[in-house]
Amino acid sequence: MEEKNKVEKIIEIGSLRVETKSKVILDGVDLNIFKNNVNTIVGPSGSGKSTLLKALNRLLDLDQSMRISGDILFEKRNVRDIDPVELRRQVGLVFQKPNPFPMSVYDNVAFGLRVQGVKLKKEDMDRLVSQALGDADLFEELGGNLKQMGTSLSGGQQQRLCIARALVLGPKVLMFDEPTSALDPIAKGKIVDLIRALKQKFTVVLVTHDMGLTRKVSDYTNLIYEGKFIAKGTGAEFFESEMEEVKEFLSEAD
C-alpha cells in the first residue's frame, strides 16, 4: 500500500451514479485511475463497466435519457468543466467491436486531427499518421500501403487501426472496452503486447471480463458488480483477495 501512494492519480471518480428512468446502471462508484499503469475494470456482463468508460470521456452526455451525478476529476479538473471535444482528445476510447470508418487507412488515422481542425503540412500529417500506426504496431504489417480501405483489414488489424486513430491525437489516457473479445487468439496476443508497450507513454484503462487478459497486463484491478464498486487491488493482490465477491467472481470467470 505504501508504494501506491507514490503513483500519481490521473482520474479520480467520486460517488458516480448513472441512471435512466427505469434502472440504476452505476450506483455510487469511487475509484482512481493511476498514471502510466494498466488500470483494469472487471465484472460480469451488464455490470456497468462500459457505461463507466463512456462517462469518463462524456460520451454518455449524448444520451439524454442518462442522468449522471457525482464527480469525475481528470487531472484535478471536473470533466464537466472541460470542453467535450478537448476531453475526448485527451481520453481516447477503443471499442469492443473494431469500428474503422469506410475510408482509407490513412484517412482513418487522420480523421481525428482533421475533424478537430488541426491544420498541418502534408509531410507533418504523413509523419504523425505513420508514427501512430507504428505505435499501434500496424505500420510494418501494412507494408506502407495506407491507401487500402480500413474496412478491408482483418479484425485484429482493424482493432489496431482504431488504436492508432486514438493515438494520433496524443491522448493522455487510452481506454479499451473489451478490446480482445471479438478477436482470434493470435490477434489477441498482439493487442496484449501492445497494451503492455503503450503504458510506457500512456495511462491505460481496460474494461474486460477476461481474467486471463487481466492477469497478463493489469497493474491495478477493480471489480464492479451490479453497478457498485466492490474491490480493488494491484495485480497479484487482487487475485489473492479474501473478499467473498472477488472469490466468487474469479471462480465464475475462470
Next chain:
Amino acid sequence: MKVANKIFNFSTFLMAIVPAVALISIFYFVFNESLPLWRFSGFSFFTTYLWDPGFQYQPPILVHGVLAPPGAQFGLDLFLLGTISTSLLAIIIAFPISFLITINVELYLPSRIKKFMISMIELFAGIPSVVYGLWGIVVLEPILFKNVEPWMARHLSFIPGFGGEVYSGAGLVASGIILSFMIIPIITSVIVNSFDSVPKEVKEGLFSLGATRWEVGKYLTTRFSRSSMVGGTLLGLGRALGETMAVLMVSGAIVNTLPTSFYSATNTMAAAITSLLDSALTDSTRMDLAALAALAVVLMGISLGVSLVGRKIAGRGALRGYESD
C-alpha cells in the same frame, strides 16, 4: 390433406403473381386505349401544347386512318411542363427540410422525442390529398396572393420570370408547396432509415474522436447516406409527378395558355386527366379519350421510371464496404 396442400400452394402462387399481372394489364389496357391518338397526332403530341377536343357535334373526319372530331388537336407540352416544374419546385422545398429534420431528429433530439417526431412525420403522410388541397385553397392561396407573391414580384423582378402580374394564388407556387408537404415524409423516412442503419459503434467512434454533432451529421451524410438521399428524393419525385387531387385544386388547371411567369396558373398531366375526362367521355370517336390515355401512358412511364431508379439507389444501402468485417 395432400389436396388441401395443393390448393393452398396454388392459391398462394396465384396471389403472389397478382401484382405483376395487374401492373402489366393496366399498362396494356391504357396503352391499347391510347393507340388511335398515336396514329392521329404522331410525334406532334410531344411538340405542341394546344389541347382541343374539336367539334364533337359535327360529323367526324378521317385523319391518318382514324376518326376524330373536326378541329381536334392534342399536345402534352403544357401539362408536361407543369408536371415537371411543380415536382421540381416541390423537391427544391422538400429536400433541405427533410435533411434538416433528419439531422435534428437523429443527432440532437432525445430518443423519446425522436420516436414521437418520427411518428408525427409518418402521420403526415397519411393525410388524404384532398385535405391538403382544401387547405391550399382556403389558407395557402390567399396568403400567396395577398402577401407573398406581390412582394416577390416587386423585389425579385430582376430574375427572369419572377416579375409580372399576380392574378391569383393558384398556380406553380401553391402546387409546389402543397406537393412538398406530401413528399417530405417520404424523403425524411428514407434518410432517417439510412442514418439508423449506421452501426452505433461508428457513431460513437466519431464522437469519441472529438467530432461535434454537426460534424458527425456531415460525415454520416457524405459517407453513408449519399445514395439514400438521392434515392429518397427520387421516390418523393415519383410521388409528386403522379399526385392529382391536391394539385388539381391549387394549380389553376389552365389549358391552352402557356405560363408567362413564376406566378402563372399551371396544370399537370395527372390533374388534366381528371379534369378533362368528363367531356372526353362524350366524344363518340373516342379520340379525346385516347388522348387522355396517351397522357396516362407518358405519366406512368415517367413516374414508374423515377420510382424504380429511386428504389434501386435507396436500396443500395448505406453500408457498402462496411459489411466486410
